[in-house]
Amino acid sequence: MARGGQSLARVAVAVRAGAAPLWWSGIVGAAVGTVPPGLTGRRIGLLAGAALFLVAAAGVFLARRGRYAELAAGAVRAARQDILQDRAVTARAWRRARRWWLLLAFPVAVATSFAVPAAVGLLVAGLGAGLWLKAVWIGRRERVDDRLLWVCADRLARRGGPAGRHVTAYKATGIAAGDAAPGGARRR
Known part of the structure; x- marks a missing residue:
């Protein structure tokens, strides 16, 4: 890596x-989970699931939006020495760091059914x-500001994600x- 550069x-x-x-x-997991009738029955399970879907989607979408906006407003221009990570590398690193949570999601969804x-x-x-909705929101902000937002890859690997305290x-x-x-999204 060049002197003074960071991987972004x-x-x-x-x-x-x-x-x-x-x-x-x-x-x-939800599709497989509709096979057993469960203790509450399919109808109640699906209605509760629909409510949980909406609450979870809204909660994740709204979480830390102020922090993202604050960091975006204070973004500085990347240096020439900075190295921009490929999309696939960033996604693979994020998923690898959280692989156990991602792998446990399906069996837990089926078991609780x-x-x-x-x-x-x-x-x-x-x-x-x-x-996904939060990524779309960030993308709209990037289009309006006419600039892409990057974070140091070393800081991203830590807990808290791209808007954590670190x-x-x-x-x-x-x-x-x-x-x-x-x-x-992939560039076309």
Whole structure:
């Protein structure tokens, strides 16, 4: 690495990295969870799951938005020596750091279906939907500000994610930098 440079990871990619695994674990867990009737019955389980889905999606979407906005407002221009991480590398690192939580999501969703069918599966899917919505919100902010937000990859690996207490500042680049579009999606 060049002198004084840092490895930078996209904020939106880090937020979006958990969306797909949680969404699919939850949806498949909820589908499998509708097979046993459970203690409460399928109807109550699905209604409770729908409510949990909405609460989880809204909670994850609204959590730390002020912190994200504060860090985005204070973002400084990235240096020439900084190295921009690929989208796939950032997503893989985020998922690897949290692999046990992601792997436990499906069996827990299926196991709890014997009590309340599909409820926990829909809760897990709601967490994934909330992360996706937050990544879309960050992407809209990036488009409006006409700059992409980056965080030091070393700080991202720690607990708390891209808006944790250990993250002190974001860096910014032009909208064409990196291999991910605003919001963390693949660039077309």
